[in-house]
Every structure is written in structure tokens, then in C-alpha cells.
Amino acid sequence: MTILAVSNLSAGYGYAPVISDVNLAVNPGEIAVVLGANGAGKTTLMRALSGMIVSTGQVELSGIDISGHSTHARARAGLAHVPQGRGTFANLTVAENLKLGAISRPDTADIARDIEKWLSIFPVLGSRFNQRAGTMSGGEQQMLAIARGLMSNPRLLLIDEPSLGLAPKITADLFQLLAKLNATTGLSLLLVEQNAQLALSIATKSFFIENGRIRNVEENAAISDQLKRAYLGY
Amino acid sequence: MQFFAQQLLEGLAVGSIYASLGLALSLIYRMTGVANFAQGEMALLSTYAVWQLITWGLSLWIAILVVLVGSMVAGALVWRVVIKPVQRAEHLTVVIVTFGLYLAFNNLAGFTWGFLTRPFPSITARTLFRVGSVPFSSSVALSIFVLIAECAILFVILKGTRIGLAIRAAAENPESSLLVGIDINRMYMAGWALAAGLGTVSGVLVAPRVFLDPTMMISIIISAFAGIVLGGIGNPLGAAIGCICVGVIEILSGTYISWIGADLRILVPLTLIVFVLLIRPAGLFAVEDALRV
Amino acid sequence: MTNRLVGATIAVFGLLAIVGLVFVLSEYQIYQLTMVVIFAIVILGTNILTGFTGQLSLATNAFVAVGSYIAAILVADYGWPWYTTIPIASLAGFFLGWGFSLPALRLKGLYLATATLALSVAVVPVLKRADPITHGASGILVPRPESPVAWLEGYQWRFFVALAVALVVFVLVRNLLNGHVGRALIAIRDNEIVASIEGVNLANYKGLAFAVSSALSAVTGALLCFNVGIVEPSAFSLDFSVMMIAASVLGGASTVFGAVVGGVISVYLPTLANDFNQALVGLIYGMTIVIFMVWMPQGIVGTLTDIFQRRSKKRSGSDLAIPVPVRLYP
Numbered sequence: 001m002t003i004l005a006v007s008n009l010s011a012g013y014g015y016a017p018v019i020s021d022v023n024l025a026v027n028p029g030e031i032a033v034v035l036g037a038n039g040a041g042k043t044t045l046m047r048a049l050s051g052m053i054v055s056t057g058q059v060e061l062s063g064i065d066i067s068g069h070s071t072h073a074r075a076r077a078g079l080a081h082v083p084q085g086r087g088t089f090a091n092l093t094v095a096e097n098l099k100l101g102a103i104s105r106p107d108t109a110d111i112a113r114d115i116e117k118w119l120s121i122f123p124v125l126g127s128r129f130n131q132r133a134g135t136m137s138g139g140e141q142q143m144l145a146i147a148r149g150l151m152s153n154p155r156l157l158l159i160d161e162p163s164l165g166l167a168p169k170i171t172a173d174l175f176q177l178l179a180k181l182n183a184t185t186g187l188s189l190l191l192v193e194q195n196a197q198l199a200l201s202i203a204t205k206s207f208f209i210e211n212g213r214i215r216n217v218e219e220n221a222a223i224s225d226q227l228k229r230a231y232l233g234y
Numbered sequence: 235m236q237f238f239a240q241q242l243l244e245g246l247a248v249g250s251i252y253a254s255l256g257l258a259l260s261l262i263y264r265m266t267g268v269a270n271f272a273q274g275e276m277a278l279l280s281t282y283a284v285w286q287l288i289t290w291g292l293s294l295w296i297a298i299l300v301v302l303v304g305s306m307v308a309g310a311l312v313w314r315v316v317i318k319p320v321q322r323a324e325h326l327t328v329v330i331v332t333f334g335l336y337l338a339f340n341n342l343a344g345f346t347w348g349f350l351t352r353p354f355p356s357i358t359a360r361t362l363f364r365v366g367s368v369p370f371s372s373s374v375a376l377s378i379f380v381l382i383a384e385c386a387i388l389f390v391i392l393k394g395t396r397i398g399l400a401i402r403a404a405a406e407n408p409e410s411s412l413l414v415g416i417d418i419n420r421m422y423m424a425g426w427a428l429a430a431g432l433g434t435v436s437g438v439l440v441a442p443r444v445f446l447d448p449t450m451m452i453s454i455i456i457s458a459f460a461g462i463v464l465g466g467i468g469n470p471l472g473a474a475i476g477c478i479c480v481g482v483i484e485i486l487s488g489t490y491i492s493w494i495g496a497d498l499r500i501l502v503p504l505t506l507i508v509f510v511l512l513i514r515p516a517g518l519f520a521v522e523d524a525l526r527v
Numbered sequence: 528m529t530n531r532l533v534g535a536t537i538a539v540f541g542l543l544a545i546v547g548l549v550f551v552l553s554e555y556q557i558y559q560l561t562m563v564v565i566f567a568i569v570i571l572g573t574n575i576l577t578g579f580t581g582q583l584s585l586a587t588n589a590f591v592a593v594g595s596y597i598a599a600i601l602v603a604d605y606g607w608p609w610y611t612t613i614p615i616a617s618l619a620g621f622f623l624g625w626g627f628s629l630p631a632l633r634l635k636g637l638y639l640a641t642a643t644l645a646l647s648v649a650v651v652p653v654l655k656r657a658d659p660i661t662h663g664a665s666g667i668l669v670p671r672p673e674s675p676v677a678w679l680e681g682y683q684w685r686f687f688v689a690l691a692v693a694l695v696v697f698v699l700v701r702n703l704l705n706g707h708v709g710r711a712l713i714a715i716r717d718n719e720i721v722a723s724i725e726g727v728n729l730a731n732y733k734g735l736a737f738a739v740s741s742a743l744s745a746v747t748g749a750l751l752c753f754n755v756g757i758v759e760p761s762a763f764s765l766d767f768s769v770m771m772i773a774a775s776v777l778g779g780a781s782t783v784f785g786a787v788v789g790g791v792i793s794v795y796l797p798t799l800a801n802d803f804n805q806a807l808v809g810l811i812y813g814m815t816i817v818i819f820m821v822w823m824p825q826g827i828v829g830t831l832t833d834i835f836q837r838r839s840k841k842r843s844g845s846d847l848a849i850p851v852p853v854r855l856y857p
Contacts, residue, residue, distance in 0.1 A: 050413060052409070052412070070412075070417075071412040071413065072411075072412045072413075072415050072416055072417050072418070075412070075413055075414055075415035076415040080413075080414075081413045083409070083410070083413060087407065087409060087410040087413065088410070089403055089406050089407050089410060090406075090407075091406055092402065092403065092406060096399060096402075096403075099396075099399060100399060100400075100403050100411075100414050100416075101414055103396060103399065103400055103403070103414055103415060103416055104414065104415030104416070108396075148414065152414065152415065269637055269641075271644075316817055316821060319821045319822075320820060320821055324581075325636050325637065326577070326581060326583055326636065327820050329583055329636070329637060329640050330583065330772060330776065330816060330820055331816065331817055331820045331821065333585070333769050333772065333816065334769070334773065334812075334813045334814070334815075334816025334817040334820065335813065335817060336769070336813070337766060337769045337770070337773070337809050337810075337812055337813030337816065338809070338810055338812075338813025338814050338816075338817060339813070340766075340809065340813075341806040341807070341808070341809030341810035341812075341813060342806075342810055343806075344805070344806035344809070345804055345806035345807055345810055349805075349806075448806075452648075452765075456644075456648055459641065459644070463641060467637075495656075497652050497655060497656060498652055498653075498656060500648060500649075500652055501649060501652065501653075504645040504648055504649050505645075507641060507642070507644075507645040508642060508645050508646075511634055511638055511641065511642050511645075512630055515634055515638050
């Protein structure tokens with residue numbers, strides 16, 4: 001069963017749709033990346049998937065139809081969305097941010113254990129545990145946002161432009177971390193990225209968005225030379 | 235000296251009552267961005283409800299408890315029905331709506347119960363305490379004690395419970411709250427419910443002192459507004475401190491400045507408001523809130 | 528062109544009809560019509576400040592009080608002729624409003640509303656306390672101006688005076704708002720930052736709007752003084768300001784015609800409700816503010832105008848209404 005099955009998804013902010021008739025699927029354990037130029041509709045796609053904007057079409061999460069659901073209902077169904085710009089609770093502490101990731105989980109006993117687990121994978125968070133999240137650097141906040149997403153034990157983790165505003169070395173580390181998470185825990189990921197090279201280095205599947213439509217789907221991230229030149233410029 | 239201490243305590247007591255309402259105002263503002271001028275009249279309706287229940291035979295404590303719960307439901311309802319539709323609209327709309335609510339609720343009280351002034355029972359028996367050589371009444375002690383209790387309860391709820399964390403998150407970042415699965419609308423209702431409860435407490439504390447009539451809460455809300463302007467509108471703790479300061483300043487200036495009679499006492503918080511707005515509009519303990527206004 | 532002609536014809540016939548009515552209706556009915564006209568003036572002021580410029584002021588009561596008391600004191604205590612007090616009141620209102628606005632308009636939105644709230648609540652206690660000038664809580668009795676001609680009764684004469692003043696005011700305001708001032712005010716309401724970038728001197732225009740609205744309030748105050756016959760503090764409470772806002776909202780804040788509708792509501796609603804219960808008036812006002820702001824923010828006139836415009840697919844050029852900005856109240 002696919003983790004995410006999207007059919008005929010259209011969404012926008014006004015009269016004209018920004019994305020139209022998007023079809024895509026993510027299988028368990030895959031790292032799927034959505035590539036495209038600025039303004040192609042990547043973030044709109046993410047927002048439509050988490051229900052932040054009105055959309056038409058069908059979205060299924062592990063077989064559950066979440067098409068008409070509100071954002072918080074989708075989050076509770078297992079869709080964790082790390083938004084563009086990270087969306088950390090800046091005035092709350094790292095600890096509180098992590099606890100908030102688990103806020104809709106009923107199994108309170110395991111939450112503390114999970115916090116420990118993620119702290120060991122993101123040690124920098126441990127050193128800043130009681131610090132206000134807004135005082136951390138961009139890279140640290142990105143890790144916090146991802147850890148927060150993971151705290152909910154999601155079926156699928158959506159990440160919107162994780163490299164935005166981060167230094168190259170940090171983004172490289174970050175992507176390696178994501179790859180490792182996927183390898184060790186089987187975490188399913190749907191990434192939206194402008195940095196195509198970096199994204200493709202860890203992707204098992206890639207989609208290209210152009211003018212709001214999915215142009216191409218590549219399994220195993222093996223891209224034809226034609227597409228490479230068209231979209232990546234080399 | 236003893237007289238001064240007495241006046242000071244009275245100021246603290248009055249300030250504590252303002253702070254109950256100020257906490258409510260600040261909580262609502264922090265959560266939903268609305269400075270709810272109708273909060274005082276909502277408290278007025280609660281107080282009348284208590285009076286009504288007592289008149290029908292309930293004991294004071296039961297009546298207060300029942301109304302406390304009822305007012306919390308009502309507060310949540312007010313948000314849901316009136317405020318939610320206009321919350322995302324222009325700020326001016328929301329402000330006007332709160333004044334509309336103020337007028338409506340105030341006159342609802344007058345319409346239902348008339349304009350007669352009525353006595354209202356006090357929670358504590360009228361006993362006199364003594365700290366050192368300074369006497370103070372039980373109502374003074376009660377007001378101060380209640381405020382401390384409220385602050386403690388709020389602190390425990392907001393900082394120590396899951397739902398408190400969710401409420402704080404919803405106030406801080408609604409979008410991210412949705413993304414972690416928090417139903418922010420429910421949190422807003424919870425915030426308004428809490429605030430309504432706080433308002434009810436302030437009404438029940440005021441009524442025994444000044445007697446119950448539809449004009450009872452207007453000066454209280456003005457002073458509470460002065461308190462939150464002084465303390466910084468988005469900061470509940472600052473609001474409480476600000477309100478206490480307003481209470482002390484009001485009582486002391488009323489006592490020691492002779493031409494401020496009972497009729498001009500309201501000028502004290504009004505002058506404070508104008509003063510703070512001129513000099514430091516964000517208040518003494520302002521929380522950075524550039525987008526709100 | 529024909530739309531203007533139609534509008535002008537309607538206006539002329541309307542005026543003739545009103546003039547005709549004056550000789551037919553009873554004294555009480557004329558008195559009520561006079562009140563409609565008088566309230567329309569202050570509501571127009573509210574429309575300018577809040578509907579057009581987007582600033583909320585709760586201090587309307589203060590400036591109406593200024594007008595009323597100036598008129599009352601000059602006539603009752605100093606024996607000045609009544610007609611001199613109307614321009615004096617308007618000037619006083621204008622300059623006091625301008626003066627208040629200088630520090631006040633540095634504040635935004637909620638803070639400005641709070642500052643005007645402070646002024647508003649201070650009015651009644653100060654008026655009561657300032658005995659030597661204001662005669663305190665008992666107020667000032669003012670003899671109503673009598674008709675100078677035999678064929679007009681006093682109440683008819685007073686109606687025409689009010690009507691004349693209102694017409695002058697409406698024409699002045701309409702000209703003011705149709706020009707660059709109006710466009711500047713709309714720009715400020717819609718987006719202050721953009722407006723200032725586009726070269727609109729925010730302070731001046733906002734101050735002007737405030738001053739004009741205060742002047743109109745003062746004129747209303749003076750007219751009220753001469754039609755009610757007594758000026759006393761409790762009439763100028765915060766609730767008065769809130770009710771004026773309610774009437775403004777109901778009428779459709781950005782239009783001259785809406786001010787008239789607001790005036791009608793201001794007079795006839797209390798009359799109807801008072802039969803039942805004094806508190807019912809405030810209750811209905813409060814409820815209408817809430818209902819209208821939530822579900823019909825453009826007011827009665829605005830919503831109807833909107834529907835009408837959408838039907839006719841172009842701007843209606845009626846001379847009775849100021850061109851309706853795209854986004855009305857708020």
C-alpha cells in the first residue's frame with residue numbers, strides 16, 4: 001500500500017489554480033523529491049497536501065482518504081509537515097517544541113523516551129534543550145523542526161525546502177542525516193527542494209513540477225540526459 | 235504610617251480585582267489578538283446570574299460554581315459565534331464589534347434585571363485581621379488571595395499541562411500549531427472560556443464592595459485597561475502587575491489628593507492611560523507584538 | 528450625464544417634498560425630523576473618520592459636548608445670539624479636534640481607540656464637576672430660537688435652520704471628499720504604509736479627518752442645544768459615542784446618504800424601543816453593531832449600493848452619494 005496517493009490535485013489562492021491535476025504516489029520507505037523552479041508550485045503542493053489551502057482532487061494517506069480533512073486532522077492522521085521557513089515556535093523552548101510535536105499522541109509514556117531518542121540523533125538540540133527556539137541558528141532550527149515532525153511518529157514526513165537560508169555544509173549534513181534516518185528507520189519522506197543536486201543525491205524517486213503540473217516522474221532518481229539539461233542546466 | 239499602610243493594602247486589594255479582569259483581557263489579547271472591551275459586561279452578566287441563583291435559593295458557593303462553569307461555556311460561545319468570523323478581518327472591525335458587545339451586554343443586564351442597585355453577599359464574613367498594627371478587612375485579604383491563586387492556577391495550567399502548552403502554541407504560532415495537530419479553534423475557545431471564568435471571579439469580588447447594578451463594571455474595566463496599557467497588552471504577568479499599580483495609585487491619590495472626590499476617581503486610570511500612551515505606548519513590560527496593531 | 532441629472536432631480540423633488548411635509552405634519556413629527564437631520568451631521572462625521580479614513584474614535588461625545596456647551600453658555604450666560612454660536616462651535620470643534628489629534632494620531636488602531644476611550648469616559652465626570660462653567664449636573668437651560676416670521680412656527684423654523692446647516696455641511700464635505708482629500712483618506716484607510724510611500728502626508732490627512740469630524744460633532748452639539756432646550760452632562764456619555772458608531776455602521780459608513788439613514792435610525796429606533804424598555808435601545812444598538820459588522824459590514828446603504836452596482840455593471844452617478852469606495856466599512 002502506498003503511503004501517499006495523490007490524484008487530480010488542483011489548488012491555488014484565488015481564481016486561477018497554481019497547481020493542476022497533480023498525480024503522484026510515495027511508497028513506504030521512499031525518499032521522494034519534488035523539484036522545480038521558483039514559483040512552479042512546490043510549496044503550494046505541500047500546503048495543499050497538508051490541507052492549509054483549499055484543493056480539489058483526492059489525497060490518500062496509507063489508504064485513508066484525507067481529501068476533505070482540515071490541517072490538524074491530517075497531522076493527527078500521520079502527515080507531518082515541516083513548513084518552509086521551519087515554523088518553529090520561536091518563543092517556546094526546544095523542549096516545548098519537541099513536546100508539541102507529540103501533542104496529539106495519546107501514548108504519553110513513550111513521549112519522553114522518544115525525546116531522548118531524537119536528542120541522540122540531533123545532539124545539538126540536547127545542548128539547547130531549555131533554550132528559546134528563536135535564539136538558535138537557522139540550521140539548528142531546521143533540525144528542531146524536523147525532530148518536531150518526527151516526534152509525532154508520522155507515516156509520512158513532508159519537508160518544504162529544508163536548505164532554504166542554510167549554509168552549504170549544513171545542508172549537506174542535513175541531507176545525509178535524512179538519508180540515514182530513511183535507511184535505519186524506513187521513514188517515508190516527501191521533500192520539496194530547489195537545490196536539485198543535493199536532493200537527487202538522496203532521492204529514490206523524483207518529480208518535476210513546471211507551471212503547476214507534474215512533468216515527469218523518475219524512479220530511482222535516474223534522470224535522462226534531456227531532462228537533466230532542461231531542468232538542472234547541466 | 236498605619237493609615238498609609240491601610241490605604242496601601244486597600245490599593246492592593248482593589249488592584250487585585252482589576253488584575254483578575256486584566257488577566258482575562260491579556261489572555262484573550264495574547265491568544266486571539268482582540269482587546270475585549272466587553273469583558274467587564276460579560277463579568278457583569280455572570281455576577282447577575284449568581285445573584286439570580288442566590289435569589290432562587292442556591293447557596294453562594296454553589297451559585298458561584300455553577301455560574302463559573304456557565305460563564306466559561308458562554309465565553310467560548312461568544313468567541314465562536316461573534317469573534318471567530320471577524321477575527322481575521324481588519325482590526326477595526328473587531329474593536330467595533332467588542333464595543334457593540336459591550337453595549338449589548340450592558341443593556342441586557344439592565345433589560346433583564348432593571349437598574350435598581352442591589353446588595354450582593356460577600357464570600358467571606360466581615361472580619362478584621364491585623365498584621366502588626368495594621369488592620370485590614372477580610373475582603374482585602376480575599377481579593378489579594380484570589381489573585382495569587384488565579385496566577386498560580388494559570389501558571390500551572392499554562393506551563394505545566396499539555397493543554398496549556400497547546401494553548402500557548404496556538405497563541406504563538408497558529409499555523410505551526412495546526413501542523414502539529416492542534417485544533418486552534420478549540421484552543422481559542424479554551425482561552426476565551428478561561429478569560430470568562432476570570433471575569434466572573436472579578437465580578438463576584440467587586441459586587442459586595444460597590445453593590446450590584448448595571449454600571450458596576452464600567453469603571454473596573456477602565457482601570458483594568460489602564461493596567462494592561464501600563465503593563466503591556468500582550469503580557470499577562472505585566473498586566474497583573476500593571477493593574478495592581480493602578481489600584482494602588484487610584485486609592486492613594488483618592489486619599490491624599492483632596493480635589494479628587496469619588497466622582498473624579500475615574501480620572502486616575504484615564505490619566506494613566508493617556509500618560510502611558512503618550513510616553514511608551516507598548517507599556518512597561520511589552521512583548522514584541524509589532525504585527526498586532 | 529443623465530445619471531447626474533436624475534440624481535439632481537430626485538434631490539430637488541425630495542427637498543420640495545420635505546418642505547411640503549413641514550407644513551402638514553405635527554409639531555412632534557417635525558421635531559423628530561429635525562433630530563434626524565441633526566444626527567445625520569454627526570454621523571457623517573463618524574463616516575468620514577471611521578468609514579473613510581479607517582480611524583476609530585470613541586470621543587464623539589466629547590466634541591458634541593463641546594458644541595452643546597459652547598452654544599448653551601454663550602446664549603444663556605452671555606446673551607449672544609444663537610446663530611453666532613453655530614460657526615463658533617464648529618471652529619472650536621475643528622481646532623480642538625485637530626489639537627487632540629496631534630499627539631493621538633501617532634498611535635495606531637487599538638491604541639488610538641483606547642486614547643479616545645479615555646477622553647470619552649472623562650467627559651461626564653468633568654462636566655459635572657466643572658460647576659462654575661458648566662452649571663454642573665443640573666445642566667443649562669437654553670431658550671429655543673423662535674421663528675422670525677409670522678407664517679412659520681418655531682418648530683418649523685428650527686427644522687429649516689437644521690436643514691440649511693445640514694445642506695451646507697453635506698455640500699462642503701462632499702466637495703472635500705470628492706477631490707484629492709477623499710482619495711488620500713481612502714488610501715490611508717486601505718493601507719497606510721503604501722499611502723505614505725505614495726506621498727500622502729499621513730499626519731496631515733488623518734488630522735484633517737479628525738478635525739472635520741470633530742467640527743461636525745460640535746455643530747450637532749450646538750443644534751441639539753437649541754432644539755432640546757437643555758444641555759446636561761449625562762447625555763454625553765461613552766454610550767452615546769458607541770451608539771453613533773452603531774448608527775454609522777447601520778447606515779453604511781462611507782456615504783452621505785448613509786448618514787441620513789443613520790440619522791433616521793438614531794431617532795426612530797429609540798422612540799420605538801423606549802415604549803418597551805429604556806435598556807432595549809442600547810441592547811438593539813449593540814446587537815445591530817455585532818450583527819452588521821459580522822454579516823453585513825457595508826451597512827444597509829452599502830450593501831444595497833453594492834447589489835445595485837453589480838446589477839448595473841457601472842458606477843451609479845447619483846449626486847446623493849459620495850462615490851462608494853470598493854471596500855466599505857471597515
